[in-house]
Structure formats: structure tokens, C-alpha cells
Amino acid sequence: MKISRSADLRLDCQHCPVRHRAICAASDDGEFERLNAIKFYKSVPAGQAVVLRGEKLDVVASIVSGVAILSKTTADGRMQITGILLPSDFIGRPGRDTCDHDISAVTDLTLCCFRRRPFEDLVERASGIRKRLLDIAFDELDAARTWMLLLGCLTAREKIVSFLMLVVRRSVLPEDADQPVRIDLPLSREATASYLGLTIETVSRQMSRLRKDGLIELETARRVIIPDTSRLEAELENAD
Amino acid sequence: MKISRSADLRLDCQHCPVRHRAICAASDDGEFERLNAIKFYKSVPAGQAVVLRGEKLDVVASIVSGVAILSKTTADGRMQITGILLPSDFIGRPGRDTCDHDISAVTDLTLCCFRRRPFEDLVERASGIRKRLLDIAFDELDAARTWMLLLGCLTAREKIVSFLMLVVRRSVLPEDADQPVRIDLPLSREATASYLGLTIETVSRQMSRLRKDGLIELETARRVIIPDTSRLEAELENAD
DNA sequence: GCGCTGCCTTGATCCATGTCAAGACGATCC
């Protein structure tokens, strides 16, 4: 990733939308100040790569706004999306200067970046950040393993329902979940297919079947209304 | 996991087979002494669970000898193995007292355990252990994501070849890899199937096809001879 | 309005892998 500071970004930690969930969340005042001192913002336009596999990556970052994907690709071009990155999610690997993933921006992205070395030094000294980092790593690991269950064992319909419920959980407040819910899918059909280990056509067909079964309505291809989330979730009673 | 100390285990760190690869690897003398002071050994017989999903787990541990598996299961019994644990691999999650996985012993197991709280305290104070732990977590994460590519994109044959090569890499010295190699598969056909997101029958058939194609020989079902590892690996030229 | 272009949907067909079923093989016990 080229480190091009975005002069037009004047975000301030006080008003940062991810202040309480990102890597900086658990830091006390002193740690926070030091993080603040070394941070800089960066924008990445939709569709552009943030890093490619094997490239040098000498920053770590939090996503402030936008959606990115982590992916791996086979030599002959088959791609698997291994994670969606939403605001507050963490990018990069302390202790290593290369990346073994492709990361790319799905929408326009704002990143809060830290040069890796100063960040590592800070992690050494700041126990709040350190704990948060370790927790983030283990949470990601749990999520990856949960996704392995999905990829290896679930049917196409269960995969789609799992994906819809994932978006609901990340974008709807728990207290609103018993009413009809409208969600915007962060991924195209193609990206969804790649995330779920399916093809575009299968994703599309299963969406149509869920619509015919009355479990969802499609306002547009990317905007979904779920009249009753518990009924949709019930489709997973054999899964999870 | 019940903490039953094994009185008959008198292993000593000096002669520990995983001394240089496990969580203790990067620790300096002082840290090492303190780890040593709180460690205790535990045996788990083959087939027995180490922890079940949701159970309390108030220790962390390194595998000293034997093979264990991490797995997740759906409500109706479909199982996905999410990782194989071999000697030097790490079990447990600092900072959390429950486990969201099943872990079970495939062979008789010897674990080097640390009660979680004292271990966490030590991690706070010992930077060598801390770095090693973070590195282990990120390595596991990379491995999990690589496996997602396998589960989502590879064919049955490619999955089997990947698995065989994985065992080769973990059990054969690099300098011996250009000669015919004999490996003992750590998993039954059933467990292999579950690891690869396949059925027993498909695993068995693909092994037979690899045999007919002259890429492997089957001394027994679990003991495989690979006359030419590079030729086997070439089967993956479209994958990875 | 019209014609692109990119994304999505739907239908027809195919095939890799799953499912069901029948042995084969090896270990263990008597």
C-alpha cells in the first residue's frame, strides 16, 4: 500500500465513528494520545486494491468507513473471499511486513492508518491496545473457523440465509430486529458467490427461491426486506 | 477440561520435544523459568474430548505429543474439522474462559498446561511470550483462511493432494523431500473427509485414483508412499 | 429517446460429488 496522506481528511478521534470498537477502543487516555499522534488517514476509491498478496505492507489500519474484502485466489483464477471488512475492522499484521491476502475496496474507503513500526512499539508499551489486538486476532480466528463450517457443510440455501443474517447482525440494532428489517447488501452477486463458495447463478436462484417462499422481499437486487427475521433465522435451525 | 495432574509425567523442559516451536519458544531465560514454574502435564487418551464447545476452559496448553482436532458441528450433526493440532500447537484462548470449539484427541495426547490466569499475567509481563502468542494467533488465522480457499474453490482431487502435501510438510524434513517419502496419515478417512469438506467415499475414491495414476502407493489405508513429491505437488499447479 | 454497459435473473443441461448398498480387509477375541 502506498502511503499517501489524504490532506482533505480532517477527521478527529473525538468524532470518529469507530472510536469505541476499533483497535483504539480499549486504550486509556495516555495510550490514546500516542495513537492519535501517529495516525493518518487515507482514502481508497471503490474497486481499487488496498494491498495485493505478497506485497509489502508497512502500515496497519482501521476501517473508518466503507467496505473492503479479503480474498485469496488460485493460480487459475478461482477466488475465495475470506472475509468482509466493515467499519472498525482491522487491517494488517503486526510483526510481519508482507501480506498474504488481497485486500480491496468494495466501496470508497476511509482508513485510519499507523505506520507499522511505531505501532508495534506502541503495542509493546500500551497494554490496552495490546489486549485489544490479541482479542481482535482471536475473534477473527473464530469467525474464520465458523465460516469454514459454512463452506464445508452448509447447503446453498443455508449459506445465503447465513449471509443475510450476518448482514442483519452487523447493520441492524438488536432492538429493531423483531420488526420488518431492510438491509443493503454490501456485496454484489459475484462477490457474494465468492464469499459463500457458490456461483453467481446459484446465489441468484436461491435469493429468488427465498422470495417465492415469502422469507424476503427484493426491493432491488441489493436491497432486501426481511418481514420476519426470526422466520428467516429458523431456516438455520439444522445448521449452526 | 478437568485439570487432573498426571503424576507419572516427569517431562522436563530441557528435553521437551517442542521446546523450540511452542509458545515457550521465544521466551528468554527469566520468562522461561516462570513458565516452567506454573506448567503441569496432562494426558488425554485417544478418542476422548479435551473440551466441548461452550464449556469452561480455564487452562491454555501446548501439545507435547499426539494429534488433536478442532471441530464445529451443526445442529443436525454435520461436522467440519477446522484444524489439526500437532505437537507444538497451541490450545486455548487467553482473555476468555469458554471455548467455542470441540477439541478432541485423535491419538493419546500429552499436553503442557498453564492455568489461564497466571498465564495471562505472565503474558502481560513477558514480551517474548507475548510476541509468540500474537504470532501464533495470526499464523492460525492465515492457515484458517488458506483452508477457506480449499473448502470453497478446490476440487475433491485437489483437496486430497493438498492434504497429503500438508502432512508431508509437517512430518518430512525438507532435505528428504526429493526422495520417495513415506507418511502416516494422522486422520481416519472419516476425519479426513470432514477436514476437507467431502464424504468418506469421495476421499477413498480419490485416493484410489491417485494410486491408479501412479502418484501415490498405499502401503495400508493410513500409510502412504509418495514416490515423487514434486509430481504430486504438480497436481496443484492450478490451485494455491 | 436510444443504445450502450454492467449486473442480475432464469432456463436447460451436465457433471462432480453425495447417497445408498454391498462387500473386503484387518485386528481382536474366543
Add this chain to the structure above:
DNA sequence: GGATCGTCTTGACATGGATCAAGGCAGCGC
């Protein structure tokens, strides 16, 4: 040796999802 049991292999068949192919539809530039 023979019976039994668990594990593995092989065959016949079924099917979920992939592939191939043909439009539909919304956004955008002209």
C-alpha cells in the same frame, strides 16, 4: 480357525449446484 467389529473400498444411482446460454433491467452518455 471362525466370529465379530470397525474401517475402508467399490459400484450403481441420484442430485445439488455448476455450466452454458439467453434475455431483462437500470444507469448513463449522447
